[in-house]
Amino acid sequence: MDKTPAGKKELFQSLHTLRLRWKDGTFSEILNDWRWIFTYTKRYRLAVIFYTLLGIVSTTLGLVASVAGKYAIDIITGYQTSRLALLIAIMIGSAVFSLAFSNVISRISAKISIDINNDIQADIFDQIMDVDWKALGRYTSGDLLSRFSSDVGTVSRNAVSWLPSVIIAVYSFAATFILIWHYNRVMSLLAFASAPAMLLMSKYFIGRQRDYAARVKQTGSEMMGFEVEAFSNIESVKSFGVMQVFGQRLRAWQQKLRSISLEYNLFTIKTNVFMSVLGLIVQYAAFGYCLFLLWGRRITYGTMTLFLEQRVRLSGAFNNVVGIIPSFLASSVSAHRIRELIDLPRESHLGASAQLGAHAKDGVEVCMSGVDFGYREDRPVVCGADFCASPGEIVALVGPSGEGKTTMIRLMLGLVRPEKGRAYLRARNGTEVEMNADSRYLFSYVPQGNAILAGTIAENLRMVREDATDEELEQALKTACAWEFVSKLPDGIHSRLGERGRGLSEGQAQRIAIARALLRDAPVLLLDEATSALDVATERQVLRSVIRQCPNRTCIVTTHRPTVLSMCRRVYRVSDGDVRELSAEESSRLAMEF
Secondary structure, three states: OOOOOOHHHHHHHHOOOHHHHHHHHHHHHHHHHHHHHHHHHHHHHHHHHHHHHHHHHHHHHHHHHHHHHHHEEEHOOOOOOHHHHHHHHHHHHHHHHHHHHHHHHHHHHHHHHHHHHHHHHHHHHHHHHOHHHHOOOOOHHHHHEEEEEHHHHHHHHOOOOOOOHHHHHHHHHHHHHHHHHHHHHHHHHHHHHHHHHHOOHHHHHHHHHHHHHHHHHHHHHHHHHHHHHHHHHHHHHOOOOOHHHHHHHHHHHHHHHHHHHHHHHHHHHHHHHHHHHHHHHEEEEEEEEEEEEEEOOOOOHHHHHHHHHHHHHHHHHHHHHHHHHHHHHHHHHHHHHHHHHHHHEEEOOOOHHHHHHHHHOEEEEEEEEEEEEEEEEEEOOEEEEEEEOOOOOOEEEEOOOOOOOOHHHHHHHOOOOOOEEEEEEEEEEOEEOOOHHHHHHHHHEEEEOOOOOEEEEHHHOOOOOOOOHHHHHHHHHHHOHHHHHHHOOHHHOOOOOOOOOOOHHHHHHHHHHHHHHHHHOOOOEEOOOOOOOOHHHEEEEHHHHHHHOOOOOOOEEOOOOOOOOHOOOOEEEEOOOOEEEEOHHHHHHHHHOO
16 A cells, blocks of 8 residues: 555545535445455456455564564674574564565465456456447447546456455554553554554645546546547558658647646646655654653664554554555546447347248348437437348448438347337248347348458458358459458468558458458348449459349348449438439339439
Protein backbone atom coordinates (compact mmCIF):
# COMPACT_ATOMS: atom_id res chain seq x y z
CA MET A 1 0.00 0.00 0.00
CA ASP A 2 1.02 3.56 -0.63
CA LYS A 3 2.44 4.98 2.62
CA THR A 4 3.31 8.41 1.21
CA PRO A 5 1.44 11.59 2.11
CA ALA A 6 -0.12 11.43 -1.35
CA GLY A 7 -1.43 7.97 -0.49
CA LYS A 8 -2.88 9.29 2.76
CA LYS A 9 -4.51 12.12 0.89
CA GLU A 10 -6.11 9.57 -1.43
CA LEU A 11 -7.37 7.74 1.64
CA PHE A 12 -9.03 10.91 2.93
CA GLN A 13 -10.95 11.25 -0.30
CA SER A 14 -11.93 7.57 -0.19
CA LEU A 15 -13.24 7.79 3.38
CA HIS A 16 -15.26 10.85 2.44
CA THR A 17 -16.64 9.03 -0.58
CA LEU A 18 -17.66 6.06 1.55
CA ARG A 19 -19.42 8.38 3.99
CA LEU A 20 -21.34 10.06 1.15
CA ARG A 21 -22.25 6.69 -0.35
CA TRP A 22 -23.57 5.59 3.03
CA LYS A 23 -25.66 8.75 3.36
CA ASP A 24 -27.20 8.68 -0.13
CA GLY A 25 -27.95 4.97 0.06
CA THR A 26 -25.62 3.93 -2.79
CA PHE A 27 -23.14 2.07 -0.58
CA SER A 28 -25.01 -1.11 -1.50
CA GLU A 29 -23.79 -0.61 -5.07
CA ILE A 30 -20.20 -0.87 -3.86
CA LEU A 31 -21.03 -4.09 -2.03
CA ASN A 32 -22.74 -5.47 -5.15
CA ASP A 33 -19.66 -4.63 -7.21
CA TRP A 34 -17.48 -6.52 -4.75
CA ARG A 35 -19.85 -9.47 -4.66
CA TRP A 36 -19.32 -9.67 -8.41
CA ILE A 37 -15.53 -9.46 -7.95
CA PHE A 38 -15.64 -12.26 -5.36
CA THR A 39 -17.31 -14.56 -7.91
CA TYR A 40 -13.88 -14.68 -9.52
CA THR A 41 -11.91 -14.64 -6.26
CA LYS A 42 -13.66 -17.71 -4.85
CA ARG A 43 -12.33 -19.83 -7.72
CA TYR A 44 -8.92 -19.39 -6.11
CA ARG A 45 -9.97 -19.63 -2.46
CA LEU A 46 -7.25 -22.12 -1.49
CA ALA A 47 -4.54 -19.91 -2.96
CA VAL A 48 -6.04 -16.89 -1.17
CA ILE A 49 -5.95 -18.75 2.16
CA PHE A 50 -2.37 -19.81 1.53
CA TYR A 51 -1.51 -16.22 0.54
CA THR A 52 -2.99 -14.93 3.80
CA LEU A 53 -1.19 -17.47 5.98
CA LEU A 54 2.12 -16.71 4.32
CA GLY A 55 1.56 -13.01 4.97
CA ILE A 56 0.86 -13.58 8.66
CA VAL A 57 3.90 -15.84 9.02
CA SER A 58 6.09 -13.33 7.18
CA THR A 59 4.88 -10.49 9.44
CA THR A 60 5.52 -12.58 12.55
CA LEU A 61 9.02 -13.46 11.42
CA GLY A 62 9.71 -9.79 10.78
CA LEU A 63 8.73 -8.95 14.36
CA VAL A 64 10.83 -11.82 15.69
CA ALA A 65 13.80 -10.54 13.70
CA SER A 66 13.28 -7.05 15.15
CA VAL A 67 13.18 -8.33 18.74
CA ALA A 68 16.25 -10.44 18.08
CA GLY A 69 17.95 -7.37 16.68
CA LYS A 70 17.16 -5.44 19.87
CA TYR A 71 18.84 -8.07 22.03
CA ALA A 72 21.78 -8.30 19.65
CA ILE A 73 22.36 -4.55 19.98
CA ASP A 74 22.09 -4.85 23.75
CA ILE A 75 24.70 -7.58 23.68
CA ILE A 76 27.06 -5.53 21.53
CA THR A 77 26.64 -2.46 23.76
CA GLY A 78 27.47 -4.52 26.80
CA TYR A 79 24.08 -4.83 28.41
CA GLN A 80 23.91 -8.55 27.84
CA THR A 81 26.60 -10.92 26.63
CA SER A 82 25.04 -14.38 26.68
CA ARG A 83 23.42 -16.21 23.76
CA LEU A 84 24.86 -13.88 21.09
CA ALA A 85 25.21 -16.67 18.53
CA LEU A 86 21.62 -17.79 19.08
CA LEU A 87 20.28 -14.26 18.63
CA ILE A 88 22.28 -13.72 15.46
CA ALA A 89 20.98 -17.04 14.12
CA ILE A 90 17.41 -16.01 14.94
CA MET A 91 17.89 -12.64 13.25
CA ILE A 92 19.36 -14.12 10.08
CA GLY A 93 16.89 -17.00 9.97
CA SER A 94 13.88 -14.74 10.47
CA ALA A 95 15.10 -12.31 7.84
CA VAL A 96 15.75 -15.09 5.32
CA PHE A 97 12.40 -16.76 5.94
CA SER A 98 10.62 -13.40 5.81
CA LEU A 99 12.32 -12.57 2.50
CA ALA A 100 11.50 -16.01 1.08
CA PHE A 101 7.87 -15.80 2.16
CA SER A 102 7.55 -12.29 0.74
CA ASN A 103 8.79 -13.49 -2.62
CA VAL A 104 6.53 -16.54 -2.56
CA ILE A 105 3.58 -14.26 -1.78
CA SER A 106 4.58 -11.96 -4.63
CA ARG A 107 4.80 -14.95 -6.99
CA ILE A 108 1.45 -16.39 -5.94
CA SER A 109 -0.22 -12.98 -6.11
CA ALA A 110 1.16 -12.30 -9.60
CA LYS A 111 0.09 -15.73 -10.88
CA ILE A 112 -3.44 -15.49 -9.51
CA SER A 113 -3.78 -11.87 -10.62
CA ILE A 114 -2.86 -12.86 -14.18
CA ASP A 115 -5.26 -15.82 -14.10
CA ILE A 116 -8.10 -13.66 -12.81
CA ASN A 117 -7.29 -10.95 -15.35
CA ASN A 118 -7.46 -13.55 -18.13
CA ASP A 119 -10.65 -15.08 -16.72
CA ILE A 120 -12.42 -11.74 -16.48
CA GLN A 121 -11.21 -10.56 -19.90
CA ALA A 122 -12.26 -13.82 -21.53
CA ASP A 123 -15.69 -13.70 -19.85
CA ILE A 124 -16.17 -10.01 -20.67
CA PHE A 125 -15.09 -10.59 -24.27
CA ASP A 126 -17.60 -13.43 -24.68
CA GLN A 127 -20.36 -11.40 -23.08
CA ILE A 128 -19.63 -8.30 -25.16
CA MET A 129 -19.80 -10.48 -28.26
CA ASP A 130 -23.30 -11.50 -27.18
CA VAL A 131 -24.54 -8.01 -26.26
CA ASP A 132 -27.37 -6.56 -28.27
CA TRP A 133 -25.80 -4.74 -31.22
CA LYS A 134 -27.93 -1.64 -30.84
CA ALA A 135 -27.25 -1.36 -27.08
CA LEU A 136 -23.50 -1.75 -27.57
CA GLY A 137 -23.54 1.16 -30.03
CA ARG A 138 -23.82 3.58 -27.09
CA TYR A 139 -20.14 2.99 -26.28
CA THR A 140 -17.19 4.21 -28.31
CA SER A 141 -14.34 1.87 -29.21
CA GLY A 142 -11.99 3.84 -26.96
CA ASP A 143 -14.35 3.47 -23.99
CA LEU A 144 -14.75 -0.27 -24.61
CA LEU A 145 -10.98 -0.73 -24.80
CA SER A 146 -10.48 1.30 -21.61
CA ARG A 147 -12.96 -0.84 -19.70
CA PHE A 148 -11.65 -4.06 -21.23
CA SER A 149 -8.00 -3.37 -20.36
CA SER A 150 -7.61 -0.71 -17.65
CA ASP A 151 -10.68 -1.53 -15.56
CA VAL A 152 -10.22 -5.28 -15.79
CA GLY A 153 -6.58 -4.78 -14.76
CA THR A 154 -7.64 -2.80 -11.69
CA VAL A 155 -10.12 -5.47 -10.64
CA SER A 156 -7.72 -8.36 -11.20
CA ARG A 157 -4.95 -6.69 -9.19
CA ASN A 158 -7.18 -6.27 -6.15
CA ALA A 159 -9.53 -9.23 -6.42
CA VAL A 160 -7.14 -11.63 -4.71
CA SER A 161 -4.99 -9.30 -2.65
CA TRP A 162 -7.69 -7.12 -1.11
CA LEU A 163 -9.13 -9.44 1.57
CA PRO A 164 -5.78 -11.05 2.49
CA SER A 165 -4.23 -7.57 2.63
CA VAL A 166 -6.88 -6.46 5.11
CA ILE A 167 -6.27 -9.48 7.33
CA ILE A 168 -2.47 -9.22 7.09
CA ALA A 169 -2.49 -5.44 7.67
CA VAL A 170 -4.78 -5.72 10.70
CA TYR A 171 -2.63 -8.51 12.12
CA SER A 172 0.56 -6.53 11.47
CA PHE A 173 -0.87 -3.43 13.12
CA ALA A 174 -2.17 -5.31 16.16
CA ALA A 175 1.00 -7.38 16.63
CA THR A 176 3.28 -4.34 16.27
CA PHE A 177 1.17 -2.26 18.65
CA ILE A 178 1.17 -5.05 21.27
CA LEU A 179 4.94 -5.44 20.90
CA ILE A 180 5.62 -1.73 21.56
CA TRP A 181 2.97 -1.68 24.31
CA HIS A 182 4.81 -4.55 25.99
CA TYR A 183 7.96 -2.44 26.33
CA ASN A 184 6.46 1.05 26.78
CA ARG A 185 2.81 2.10 26.66
CA VAL A 186 3.51 5.80 26.09
CA MET A 187 5.73 4.98 23.13
CA SER A 188 3.03 2.78 21.56
CA LEU A 189 0.51 5.62 21.72
CA LEU A 190 3.04 8.13 20.41
CA ALA A 191 3.98 5.84 17.54
CA PHE A 192 0.31 5.57 16.65
CA ALA A 193 -0.30 9.33 16.78
CA SER A 194 0.71 10.35 13.23
CA ALA A 195 -2.01 8.58 11.27
CA PRO A 196 -5.02 9.90 13.25
CA ALA A 197 -3.51 13.39 13.19
CA MET A 198 -3.39 13.27 9.43
CA LEU A 199 -6.96 12.00 9.22
CA LEU A 200 -8.11 15.11 11.06
CA MET A 201 -6.83 17.25 8.17
CA SER A 202 -8.70 15.33 5.48
CA LYS A 203 -11.65 17.66 5.06
CA TYR A 204 -9.55 20.49 3.62
CA PHE A 205 -8.12 18.41 0.77
CA ILE A 206 -11.11 16.31 -0.32
CA GLY A 207 -12.93 18.65 -2.71
CA ARG A 208 -9.99 19.87 -4.77
CA GLN A 209 -8.35 16.48 -4.97
CA ARG A 210 -11.54 14.87 -6.28
CA ASP A 211 -11.97 17.61 -8.87
CA TYR A 212 -8.42 17.30 -10.17
CA ALA A 213 -8.59 13.49 -10.31
CA ALA A 214 -11.88 13.58 -12.22
CA ARG A 215 -10.55 16.12 -14.73
CA VAL A 216 -7.38 14.13 -15.37
CA LYS A 217 -9.32 10.88 -15.86
CA GLN A 218 -11.91 12.47 -18.16
CA THR A 219 -9.28 14.19 -20.31
CA GLY A 220 -7.25 10.99 -20.52
CA SER A 221 -10.33 9.05 -21.62
CA GLU A 222 -11.17 11.60 -24.31
CA MET A 223 -7.59 11.55 -25.52
CA MET A 224 -7.68 7.76 -25.80
CA GLY A 225 -10.87 8.01 -27.86
CA PHE A 226 -9.14 10.39 -30.27
CA GLU A 227 -6.13 8.06 -30.56
CA VAL A 228 -8.30 5.01 -31.30
CA GLU A 229 -10.20 6.87 -34.01
CA ALA A 230 -6.99 8.22 -35.54
CA PHE A 231 -5.30 4.82 -35.73
CA SER A 232 -8.40 2.96 -36.93
CA ASN A 233 -8.85 5.49 -39.74
CA ILE A 234 -5.19 5.97 -40.56
CA GLU A 235 -5.75 5.11 -44.23
CA SER A 236 -8.29 7.92 -44.60
CA VAL A 237 -6.05 10.31 -42.68
CA LYS A 238 -3.20 9.55 -45.07
CA SER A 239 -5.45 9.65 -48.15
CA PHE A 240 -6.69 13.13 -47.31
CA GLY A 241 -3.18 14.25 -46.49
CA VAL A 242 -4.26 15.56 -43.07
CA MET A 243 -1.55 13.88 -40.99
CA GLN A 244 -0.36 17.23 -39.70
CA VAL A 245 -3.89 18.23 -38.73
CA PHE A 246 -4.25 15.09 -36.63
CA GLY A 247 -0.76 15.61 -35.23
CA GLN A 248 -1.78 19.10 -34.13
CA ARG A 249 -4.95 17.73 -32.54
CA LEU A 250 -2.93 15.16 -30.62
CA ARG A 251 -0.59 17.86 -29.36
CA ALA A 252 -3.60 19.95 -28.32
CA TRP A 253 -4.92 17.02 -26.28
CA GLN A 254 -1.46 16.46 -24.82
CA GLN A 255 -1.22 20.12 -23.84
CA LYS A 256 -4.64 20.02 -22.20
CA LEU A 257 -3.74 16.87 -20.25
CA ARG A 258 -0.33 18.34 -19.36
CA SER A 259 -1.90 21.52 -18.02
CA ILE A 260 -4.39 19.67 -15.83
CA SER A 261 -1.76 17.15 -14.68
CA LEU A 262 0.68 19.91 -13.68
CA GLU A 263 -2.04 21.72 -11.74
CA TYR A 264 -2.78 18.45 -9.98
CA ASN A 265 0.95 17.91 -9.39
CA LEU A 266 1.39 21.37 -7.82
CA PHE A 267 -1.57 20.78 -5.53
CA THR A 268 -0.10 17.39 -4.61
CA ILE A 269 3.30 18.94 -3.82
CA LYS A 270 1.75 21.51 -1.50
CA THR A 271 -0.28 18.84 0.21
CA ASN A 272 2.70 16.51 0.52
CA VAL A 273 4.78 19.28 2.13
CA PHE A 274 2.11 19.85 4.75
CA MET A 275 1.67 16.13 5.40
CA SER A 276 5.42 15.56 5.55
CA VAL A 277 5.91 18.35 8.09
CA LEU A 278 3.14 16.87 10.21
CA GLY A 279 4.74 13.44 9.97
CA LEU A 280 8.15 14.80 10.88
CA ILE A 281 6.73 16.47 14.00
CA VAL A 282 5.43 13.13 15.25
CA GLN A 283 8.62 11.37 14.18
CA TYR A 284 10.87 13.79 16.08
CA ALA A 285 8.53 13.65 19.08
CA ALA A 286 8.97 9.89 19.18
CA PHE A 287 12.73 10.23 18.70
CA GLY A 288 12.93 12.84 21.47
CA TYR A 289 10.97 10.63 23.82
CA CYS A 290 13.34 7.75 23.11
CA LEU A 291 16.33 9.97 23.86
CA PHE A 292 14.67 11.07 27.09
CA LEU A 293 14.18 7.45 28.15
CA LEU A 294 17.70 6.54 27.09
CA TRP A 295 19.17 9.51 29.01
CA GLY A 296 17.41 8.34 32.13
CA ARG A 297 18.65 4.79 31.47
CA ARG A 298 15.07 3.58 31.45
CA ILE A 299 15.64 1.80 28.13
CA THR A 300 18.62 0.24 26.37
CA TYR A 301 20.04 1.12 22.95
CA GLY A 302 18.45 -2.01 21.59
CA THR A 303 15.04 -1.04 22.95
CA MET A 304 15.40 2.45 21.46
CA THR A 305 16.21 0.94 18.06
CA LEU A 306 13.25 -1.38 18.41
CA PHE A 307 10.94 1.54 19.28
CA LEU A 308 12.03 3.66 16.33
CA GLU A 309 11.88 0.75 13.92
CA GLN A 310 8.48 -0.42 15.12
CA ARG A 311 7.12 3.14 15.17
CA VAL A 312 7.66 3.24 11.42
CA ARG A 313 6.22 -0.26 11.08
CA LEU A 314 3.17 0.64 13.20
CA SER A 315 2.49 3.78 11.19
CA GLY A 316 2.88 1.78 8.00
CA ALA A 317 0.61 -0.98 9.28
CA PHE A 318 -2.06 1.56 10.17
CA ASN A 319 -1.76 3.13 6.75
CA ASN A 320 -2.03 -0.33 5.21
CA VAL A 321 -5.23 -1.01 7.12
CA VAL A 322 -6.99 2.19 6.17
CA GLY A 323 -5.08 2.66 2.90
CA ILE A 324 -6.83 -0.40 1.49
CA ILE A 325 -9.98 1.71 1.22
CA PRO A 326 -8.82 3.60 -1.93
CA SER A 327 -8.12 0.34 -3.75
CA PHE A 328 -11.43 -0.98 -2.44
CA LEU A 329 -13.21 1.98 -4.03
CA ALA A 330 -11.10 1.94 -7.21
CA SER A 331 -11.93 -1.72 -7.75
CA SER A 332 -15.59 -1.01 -7.11
CA VAL A 333 -15.62 1.77 -9.71
CA SER A 334 -13.85 -0.42 -12.26
CA ALA A 335 -16.12 -3.37 -11.51
CA HIS A 336 -19.15 -1.13 -11.94
CA ARG A 337 -17.88 0.03 -15.34
CA ILE A 338 -17.35 -3.58 -16.41
CA ARG A 339 -20.75 -4.63 -15.10
CA GLU A 340 -22.37 -1.88 -17.14
CA LEU A 341 -21.22 -3.75 -20.23
CA ILE A 342 -22.17 -7.24 -19.14
CA ASP A 343 -25.55 -6.03 -17.87
CA LEU A 344 -26.48 -4.71 -21.31
CA PRO A 345 -29.36 -6.61 -22.94
CA ARG A 346 -28.37 -9.81 -24.70
CA GLU A 347 -29.12 -10.80 -28.23
CA SER A 348 -32.24 -12.82 -28.87
CA HIS A 349 -31.57 -16.58 -28.92
CA LEU A 350 -34.27 -18.97 -30.12
CA GLY A 351 -33.46 -22.65 -29.90
CA ALA A 352 -35.93 -23.40 -32.68
CA SER A 353 -33.29 -22.35 -35.23
CA ALA A 354 -31.78 -25.85 -35.03
CA GLN A 355 -35.06 -27.36 -36.29
CA LEU A 356 -34.90 -25.25 -39.42
CA GLY A 357 -31.20 -26.02 -39.91
CA ALA A 358 -32.01 -29.73 -40.38
CA HIS A 359 -33.81 -28.82 -43.61
CA ALA A 360 -31.42 -26.08 -44.77
CA LYS A 361 -29.78 -28.20 -47.51
CA ASP A 362 -32.89 -27.76 -49.64
CA GLY A 363 -32.65 -24.01 -49.30
CA VAL A 364 -34.01 -21.33 -47.00
CA GLU A 365 -36.46 -18.56 -47.83
CA VAL A 366 -35.83 -15.13 -46.28
CA CYS A 367 -39.06 -13.28 -45.50
CA MET A 368 -40.26 -10.05 -43.94
CA SER A 369 -43.84 -9.03 -43.38
CA GLY A 370 -44.93 -5.55 -42.29
CA VAL A 371 -41.62 -4.80 -40.60
CA ASP A 372 -41.07 -1.46 -38.86
CA PHE A 373 -37.70 -0.50 -37.44
CA GLY A 374 -35.75 2.61 -36.43
CA TYR A 375 -32.58 3.23 -34.46
CA ARG A 376 -34.40 6.09 -32.75
CA GLU A 377 -38.08 6.24 -31.92
CA ASP A 378 -38.59 9.52 -33.77
CA ARG A 379 -36.69 8.42 -36.89
CA PRO A 380 -37.98 5.21 -38.51
CA VAL A 381 -35.66 3.67 -41.10
CA VAL A 382 -37.97 0.96 -42.41
CA CYS A 383 -41.77 1.15 -42.41
CA GLY A 384 -44.12 -1.71 -43.25
CA ALA A 385 -41.44 -3.60 -45.17
CA ASP A 386 -42.40 -6.76 -47.08
CA PHE A 387 -39.61 -8.84 -48.54
CA CYS A 388 -39.04 -12.32 -49.94
CA ALA A 389 -35.98 -14.10 -51.32
CA SER A 390 -36.26 -17.78 -52.24
CA PRO A 391 -33.65 -20.53 -52.81
CA GLY A 392 -31.94 -20.32 -56.19
CA GLU A 393 -32.69 -16.61 -56.55
CA ILE A 394 -30.51 -13.53 -56.67
CA VAL A 395 -32.52 -10.75 -55.07
CA ALA A 396 -31.36 -7.15 -55.13
CA LEU A 397 -31.90 -4.33 -52.69
CA VAL A 398 -31.29 -1.04 -54.43
CA GLY A 399 -31.63 2.58 -53.49
CA PRO A 400 -29.71 5.66 -52.42
CA SER A 401 -26.95 5.29 -49.84
CA GLY A 402 -28.12 5.61 -46.25
CA GLU A 403 -31.77 4.85 -46.97
CA GLY A 404 -31.99 1.47 -45.23
CA LYS A 405 -30.38 -1.27 -47.33
CA THR A 406 -27.81 -2.18 -44.67
CA THR A 407 -30.54 -1.99 -42.03
CA MET A 408 -32.45 -4.67 -43.96
CA ILE A 409 -29.32 -6.84 -43.82
CA ARG A 410 -29.05 -6.29 -40.07
CA LEU A 411 -32.66 -7.36 -39.65
CA MET A 412 -31.94 -10.54 -41.59
CA LEU A 413 -28.90 -11.30 -39.46
CA GLY A 414 -30.83 -10.73 -36.24
CA LEU A 415 -28.50 -7.90 -35.20
CA VAL A 416 -31.60 -5.75 -34.71
CA ARG A 417 -35.18 -6.87 -34.11
CA PRO A 418 -38.35 -5.54 -35.76
CA GLU A 419 -40.40 -3.16 -33.67
CA LYS A 420 -43.43 -4.36 -35.56
CA GLY A 421 -44.10 -7.16 -38.03
CA ARG A 422 -42.11 -10.34 -38.66
CA ALA A 423 -38.65 -11.10 -40.01
CA TYR A 424 -38.30 -14.86 -40.39
CA LEU A 425 -36.75 -17.77 -42.28
CA ARG A 426 -38.73 -20.58 -43.85
CA ALA A 427 -37.51 -24.00 -44.98
CA ARG A 428 -38.92 -25.96 -47.90
CA ASN A 429 -41.03 -28.09 -45.56
CA GLY A 430 -42.71 -24.98 -44.13
CA THR A 431 -40.71 -24.79 -40.86
CA GLU A 432 -40.38 -21.15 -39.81
CA VAL A 433 -38.18 -19.38 -37.27
CA GLU A 434 -37.85 -15.73 -36.36
CA MET A 435 -34.51 -14.21 -37.32
CA ASN A 436 -32.26 -14.12 -34.25
CA ALA A 437 -28.69 -14.67 -33.11
CA ASP A 438 -29.04 -18.46 -33.35
CA SER A 439 -30.26 -18.36 -36.95
CA ARG A 440 -27.17 -16.43 -38.03
CA TYR A 441 -25.29 -19.62 -38.83
CA LEU A 442 -27.58 -20.02 -41.84
CA PHE A 443 -26.04 -16.91 -43.42
CA SER A 444 -22.77 -16.19 -45.17
CA TYR A 445 -22.15 -12.48 -44.99
CA VAL A 446 -19.84 -10.13 -46.86
CA PRO A 447 -20.10 -6.66 -45.27
CA GLN A 448 -19.41 -3.27 -46.75
CA GLY A 449 -15.82 -2.09 -46.81
CA ASN A 450 -12.67 -4.06 -46.21
CA ALA A 451 -13.30 -7.00 -43.89
CA ILE A 452 -9.88 -8.68 -44.19
CA LEU A 453 -7.88 -9.25 -41.01
CA ALA A 454 -4.12 -9.26 -40.52
CA GLY A 455 -2.73 -12.73 -41.24
CA THR A 456 -2.45 -15.12 -44.15
CA ILE A 457 -5.13 -15.56 -46.78
CA ALA A 458 -5.66 -19.10 -45.48
CA GLU A 459 -6.16 -17.81 -41.92
CA ASN A 460 -8.70 -15.27 -43.16
CA LEU A 461 -10.65 -17.98 -44.99
CA ARG A 462 -10.48 -20.53 -42.17
CA MET A 463 -11.93 -17.98 -39.78
CA VAL A 464 -15.35 -19.39 -40.74
CA ARG A 465 -14.25 -23.04 -41.07
CA GLU A 466 -11.18 -24.05 -39.12
CA ASP A 467 -11.13 -27.59 -40.53
CA ALA A 468 -11.25 -26.56 -44.21
CA THR A 469 -8.59 -28.22 -46.38
CA ASP A 470 -6.32 -26.35 -48.77
CA GLU A 471 -8.30 -27.84 -51.66
CA GLU A 472 -11.54 -26.41 -50.25
CA LEU A 473 -9.89 -23.02 -49.85
CA GLU A 474 -8.74 -23.14 -53.45
CA GLN A 475 -12.24 -24.05 -54.66
CA ALA A 476 -13.80 -21.17 -52.73
CA LEU A 477 -11.24 -18.78 -54.21
CA LYS A 478 -11.96 -20.05 -57.72
CA THR A 479 -15.71 -19.57 -57.25
CA ALA A 480 -15.08 -16.01 -56.05
CA CYS A 481 -12.80 -15.38 -59.09
CA ALA A 482 -9.88 -14.81 -56.70
CA TRP A 483 -7.69 -17.85 -57.40
CA GLU A 484 -6.09 -16.29 -60.46
CA PHE A 485 -4.32 -13.57 -58.47
CA VAL A 486 -3.86 -15.59 -55.25
CA SER A 487 -2.05 -18.38 -57.10
CA LYS A 488 0.46 -15.83 -58.41
CA LEU A 489 1.39 -14.58 -54.95
CA PRO A 490 4.80 -15.82 -53.65
CA ASP A 491 3.25 -18.05 -50.96
CA GLY A 492 -0.17 -18.58 -52.50
CA ILE A 493 -2.89 -18.99 -49.88
CA HIS A 494 -0.21 -18.71 -47.20
CA SER A 495 0.77 -15.20 -48.28
CA ARG A 496 0.58 -12.79 -45.36
CA LEU A 497 -1.64 -9.73 -45.51
CA GLY A 498 -1.45 -6.58 -43.44
CA GLU A 499 -4.24 -5.12 -41.32
CA ARG A 500 -7.44 -4.61 -43.35
CA GLY A 501 -5.94 -6.55 -46.25
CA ARG A 502 -2.96 -4.27 -46.82
CA GLY A 503 -1.18 -5.62 -49.89
CA LEU A 504 -4.38 -6.24 -51.87
CA SER A 505 -6.47 -3.95 -54.03
CA GLU A 506 -10.04 -3.23 -52.93
CA GLY A 507 -11.40 -5.54 -55.61
CA GLN A 508 -9.04 -8.36 -54.55
CA ALA A 509 -9.93 -7.89 -50.90
CA GLN A 510 -13.64 -8.09 -51.78
CA ARG A 511 -13.13 -11.34 -53.66
CA ILE A 512 -11.21 -12.83 -50.70
CA ALA A 513 -14.13 -11.83 -48.45
CA ILE A 514 -16.61 -13.43 -50.88
CA ALA A 515 -14.51 -16.62 -50.95
CA ARG A 516 -14.60 -16.70 -47.14
CA ALA A 517 -18.40 -16.41 -47.20
CA LEU A 518 -18.65 -19.19 -49.79
CA LEU A 519 -16.40 -21.46 -47.71
CA ARG A 520 -18.92 -21.17 -44.90
CA ASP A 521 -21.37 -22.86 -47.27
CA ALA A 522 -24.49 -21.43 -45.66
CA PRO A 523 -27.86 -21.55 -47.48
CA VAL A 524 -28.17 -17.75 -47.58
CA LEU A 525 -25.49 -15.43 -48.98
CA LEU A 526 -25.64 -11.72 -48.12
CA LEU A 527 -23.52 -9.35 -50.19
CA ASP A 528 -23.74 -5.85 -48.72
CA GLU A 529 -22.15 -3.64 -51.38
CA ALA A 530 -19.66 -6.49 -51.57
CA THR A 531 -19.04 -6.22 -55.31
CA SER A 532 -18.76 -2.42 -55.48
CA ALA A 533 -15.02 -2.54 -56.21
CA LEU A 534 -15.38 -5.11 -59.00
CA ASP A 535 -15.85 -4.29 -62.64
CA VAL A 536 -19.17 -5.26 -64.22
CA ALA A 537 -17.87 -8.37 -65.96
CA THR A 538 -16.20 -9.73 -62.82
CA GLU A 539 -19.26 -8.91 -60.72
CA ARG A 540 -21.53 -10.89 -63.05
CA GLN A 541 -19.03 -13.74 -63.23
CA VAL A 542 -18.83 -14.00 -59.43
CA LEU A 543 -22.61 -14.09 -59.05
CA ARG A 544 -22.99 -16.74 -61.76
CA SER A 545 -20.33 -18.88 -60.07
CA VAL A 546 -22.11 -18.54 -56.72
CA ILE A 547 -25.43 -19.77 -58.08
CA ARG A 548 -23.80 -22.49 -60.18
CA GLN A 549 -21.90 -23.85 -57.16
CA CYS A 550 -25.06 -24.19 -55.05
CA PRO A 551 -28.35 -23.96 -56.95
CA ASN A 552 -30.38 -23.93 -53.71
CA ARG A 553 -28.53 -20.96 -52.24
CA THR A 554 -30.46 -17.76 -51.64
CA CYS A 555 -28.37 -14.76 -52.68
CA ILE A 556 -29.25 -11.24 -51.55
CA VAL A 557 -27.28 -8.31 -52.93
CA THR A 558 -27.45 -4.71 -51.75
CA THR A 559 -26.15 -2.10 -54.14
CA HIS A 560 -26.66 1.45 -55.27
CA ARG A 561 -25.19 0.69 -58.71
CA PRO A 562 -27.48 -2.11 -59.96
CA THR A 563 -25.39 -3.34 -62.88
CA VAL A 564 -26.51 -6.93 -62.34
CA LEU A 565 -30.25 -6.37 -62.13
CA SER A 566 -30.78 -8.46 -65.25
CA MET A 567 -29.51 -11.47 -63.25
CA CYS A 568 -31.93 -10.86 -60.38
CA ARG A 569 -35.23 -12.65 -59.99
CA ARG A 570 -36.53 -9.85 -57.79
CA VAL A 571 -35.52 -6.26 -57.13
CA TYR A 572 -36.58 -4.25 -54.10
CA ARG A 573 -36.16 -0.50 -53.91
CA VAL A 574 -35.39 0.94 -50.48
CA SER A 575 -36.04 4.67 -50.20
CA ASP A 576 -37.32 6.96 -47.44
CA GLY A 577 -38.26 4.00 -45.25
CA ASP A 578 -40.31 2.33 -47.98
CA VAL A 579 -39.35 -1.14 -49.23
CA ARG A 580 -41.12 -1.92 -52.50
CA GLU A 581 -40.70 -4.73 -55.01
CA LEU A 582 -40.20 -3.37 -58.51
CA SER A 583 -41.98 -4.79 -61.51
CA ALA A 584 -39.96 -6.35 -64.32
CA GLU A 585 -40.47 -3.21 -66.39
CA GLU A 586 -39.32 -0.96 -63.53
CA SER A 587 -36.26 -3.13 -62.96
CA SER A 588 -35.30 -3.00 -66.62
CA ARG A 589 -35.78 0.75 -66.72
CA LEU A 590 -33.72 1.16 -63.54
CA ALA A 591 -30.91 -0.98 -64.97
CA MET A 592 -30.78 1.18 -68.07
CA GLU A 593 -30.51 4.31 -65.93
CA PHE A 594 -27.22 3.01 -64.64
